[in-house]
Amino acid sequence: GAGVSQSPSNKVTEKGKDVELRCDPISGHTALYWYRQSLGQGLEFLIYFQGNSAPDKSGLPSDRFSAERTGGSVSTLTIQRTQQEDSAVYLCASSLGTGPSQPQHFGDGTRLSIL
Amino acid sequence: QKEVEQNSGPLSVPEGAIASLNCTYSDRGSQSFFWYRQYSGKSPELIMFIYSNGDKEDGRFTAQLNKASQYVSLLIRDSQPSDSATYLCAVRMGPSDMRFGAGTRLTVKP
Numbered sequence: 059g060a061g062v063s064q065s066p067s068n069k070v071t072e073k074g075k076d077v078e079l080r081c082d083p084i085s086g087h088t089a090l091y092w093y094r095q096s097l098g099q100g101l102e103f104l105i106y107f108q109g110n111s112a113p114d115k116s117g118l119p120s121d122r123f124s125a126e127r128t129g130g131s132v133s134t135l136t137i138q139r140t141q142q143e144d145s146a147v148y149l150c151a152s153s154l155g156t157g158p159s160q161p162q163h164f165g166d167g168t169r170l171s172i173l
Numbered sequence: 174q175k176e177v178e179q180n181s182g183p184l185s186v187p188e189g190a191i192a193s194l195n196c197t198y199s200d201r202g203s204q205s206f207f208w209y210r211q212y213s214g215k216s217p218e219l220i221m222f223i224y225s226n227g228d229k230e231d232g233r234f235t236a237q238l239n240k241a242s243q244y245v246s247l248l249i250r251d252s253q254p255s256d257s258a259t260y261l262c263a264v265r266m267g268p269s270d271m272r273f274g275a276g277t278r279l280t281v282k283p
Binding site for chain 1: 177204205207209215216217218219222224261263265268269270271272273274275276
């Protein structure tokens with residue numbers, strides 16, 4: 059079956075531009091997460107969506123970052139006025155639920171490079 | 174203190190040996206524990222998870238959990254060169270709260 063799909067796989071843009079990253083979770087998965095992974099680092103939590111509940115935005119590093127999830131499925135992460143420190147791999151994950159035994163399944167990520 | 178700590182490695186073992194990967198966590202209320210494997214330039218893929226004290230085996234992999242010591246480990250038996258990757262320990266502390274360690278880089282030498 060289809061896994062978590064992310065697009066684009068690579069994005070190179072100039073400092074100051076806005077970028078939009080897309081995530082299509084596994085069908086039926088109600089929980090969706092965004093993470094950021096810098097080179098050689100662990101995963102940094104950004105935002106979490108669960109069903110129709112208000113998202114947990116506690117991990118967003120600044121107000122330049124925002125995300126939405128339409129219809130409880132596809133999510134977009136938007137970074138406005140990009141900075142060089144935004145360069146990283148942005149990973150999306152989804153899970154069937156949020157119970158203790160529900161693992162997250164990751165997409166292949168979007169590698170973002172800010173020039 | 175970091176919430177999830179792993180030895181960054183690199184950990185090097187010969188082919189056929191047992192690789193032992195360790196992880197400690199700070200939150201005693203943590204509910205479940207996951208091990209992911211991440212090849213260079215790829216996304217993390219789930220190996221296994223555990224949420225009860227003791228051992229859980231799946232093929233060549235065994236996860237061990239000791240909640241009293243706040244310690245979780247992953248053993249890889251009969252290590253293969255294809256096991257060479259970074260292994261991420263993840264701890265679920267709440268519905269939206271999954272914390273990842275920085276990972277341990279494992280190299281299996283033929």
